[in-house]
Amino acid sequence: MSRYFPSLVGNESTRDRLGRAIDSGRLPHALLIGGDRGSGKFTLALSVAAALVCENKGAGALPCGTCPACKKMLSRSHTDLTVLERDPKKATVGVSQIKELRPAMYLSPTEAPCKVYIIREADKMTPEAQNALLIILEEPPRDVYIILLATSLDRILTTIRSRAQYIPMQRFTRDELDTHLTGLSREARAMRSTSHASYSEILTAAGGSIGRALTLLSPKGAAECREEREGALSVINALGAGSSFADLHSALLSISGERAELSLEIECIINALRDMTALRQSAGAELLFFSSETEAKEALERVGGRRLLKLYELFLDTHERLSKNAAVGSLLTALAAKIKNI
Ligand SMILES: [Zn+2]
Numbered sequence: 001m002s003r004y005f006p007s008l009v010g011n012e013s014t015r016d017r018l019g020r021a022i023d024s025g026r027l028p029h030a031l032l033i034g035g036d037r038g039s040g041k042f043t044l045a046l047s048v049a050a051a052l053v054c055e056n057k058g059a060g061a062l063p064c065g066t067c068p069a070c071k072k073m074l075s076r077s078h079t080d081l082t083v084l085e086r087d088p089k090k091a092t093v094g095v096s097q098i099k100e101l102r103p104a105m106y107l108s109p110t111e112a113p114c115k116v117y118i119i120r121e122a123d124k125m126t127p128e129a130q131n132a133l134l135i136i137l138e139e140p141p142r143d144v145y146i147i148l149l150a151t152s153l154d155r156i157l158t159t160i161r162s163r164a165q166y167i168p169m170q171r172f173t174r175d176e177l178d179t180h181l182t183g184l185s186r187e188a189r190a191m192r193s194t195s196h197a198s199y200s201e202i203l204t205a206a207g208g209s210i211g212r213a214l215t216l217l218s219p220k221g222a223a224e225c226r227e228e229r230e231g232a233l234s235v236i237n238a239l240g241a242g243s244s245f246a247d248l249h250s251a252l253l254s255i256s257g258e259r260a261e262l263s264l265e266i267e268c269i270i271n272a273l274r275d276m277t278a279l280r281q282s283a284g285a286e287l288l289f290f291s292s293e294t295e296a297k298e299a300l301e302r303v304g305g306r307r308l309l310k311l312y313e314l315f316l317d318t319h320e321r322l323s324k325n326a327a328v329g330s331l332l333t334a335l336a337a338k339i340k341n342i
Contacts, residue, residue: 004051007065009183019062023057027145030165049073049118054070084118085121091259119147134159137164171207187218234254235255235265272289279297
């Protein structure tokens with residue numbers, strides 16, 4: 001096993017490449033870590049930060065995870081670490097948030113040899129914010145590392161992409177998820193031995209995401225997830241050609257709460273549509289939403305195979321508009337009308 005990032009699972013070659021670059025002092029000053037929600041982007045970013053400041057560099061594991069510098073980085077309490085997050089009340093990361101970072105970026109680090117900035121949801125930066133960041137990336141301060149995290153790269157300006165090294169996160173395989181979960185969570189170990197069927201269902205529903213699997217393991221997470229699934233299923237049930245506009249509209253309105261929740265619901269529906277499409281092409285496809293092929297087949301019969309692609313495009317488009325701050329009510333009314341017109 002590689003000595004680089006030994007506490008992380010999967011992504012072997014990426015970990016090795018990053019570890020070697022840090023060891024030799026040649027890590028680029030800007031990284032762009034891309035991957036799905038729950039794929040471990042933030043954990044990797046924090047581990048890179050720890051490796052950069054680790055006091056036990058040279059031999060053994062990197063980061064060691066036990067020196068004071070590592071511990072502070074991993075617990076996000078290091079004074080030379082800044083994590084920029086989107087204001088939860090807003091749909092985007094604005095230019096003022098990026099500009100606020102700049103003055104301190106040009107000051108020396110306080111305790112470590114370098115400073116690390118992690119920008120979460122970098123794909124939610126407005127174009128103005130991205131341009132403000134670009135100015136920094138064009139001439140980054142010598143002892144500063146900037147790590148951008150993103151789920152959809154197409155929203156990141158190519159000028160930014162060309163100045164950051166891209167690090168793709170892989171989806172975890174079932175085996176990797178299993179290893180990671182049982183190593184990380186007592187609930188997972190207990191569930192694995194006492195109710196293997198439910199445990200196996202969680203591995204499926206997690207769709208390669210450790211964050212998602214951990215959520216599903218907690219009772220609150222499981223309840224929220226059940227609600228999310230039921231909401232998504234009620235919409236899927238209303239997607240058939242026979243449904244009236246009123247049925248469709250009310251099913252869609254029933255899933256709309258906060259913008260973020262609605263966005264998750266729509267992701268579930270997109271996954272369900274993707275499952276049905278995969279199933280139409282061949283049996284035995286790995287399912288992202290449905291818990292069995294039987295369930296997926298029933299949904300497919302109700303929705304109708306020929307409508308799938310159009311529906312898929314409509315929901316993707318709605319998801320995109322939602323992230324750009326479109327008004328929720330009118331967005332859903334328009335969606336219901338468009339579905340009715342297929
Ligand atoms: Zn250390």
